[in-house]
Amino acid sequence: MSEIVGVFGLGDLMGNDIEKIIKEFNELRSPVATAELVSNKKNDFKVRFTGAFCRTCGFYDYFDDLKILLEDNNLKTKIGKIKEIEKGATVKFEKLKNNN
DSSP, rough: OOOOOSSTTTHHHHHHHHHHHHHHHHHTTTTEEEEEEEOHHHOEEEEESSSSSSSSSSHHHHHHHHHHHHHHTTEEEEEEEEEEEEEEEEEEEETTTTTO
């Protein structure tokens, strides 16, 4: 479950939006790659990606695909730390200050 920040600004603005965009990502990419919001803080959020994606050809492309969907919805982010796990990865997205 997500940890939605109840403060005006980035956390408050982006909580539900992030979940909607992840749902859209999953409609386009699942079951090959499935994303799940695991935390949402004021300055960043983490998404767990799991699935049957090929780790040697385009594994990181799925993270970029979500970043692009976020940007298409005026949510500007930067990919931070990527932690590979057994069946995927957990990716930290840093929220950029110029979000509307």
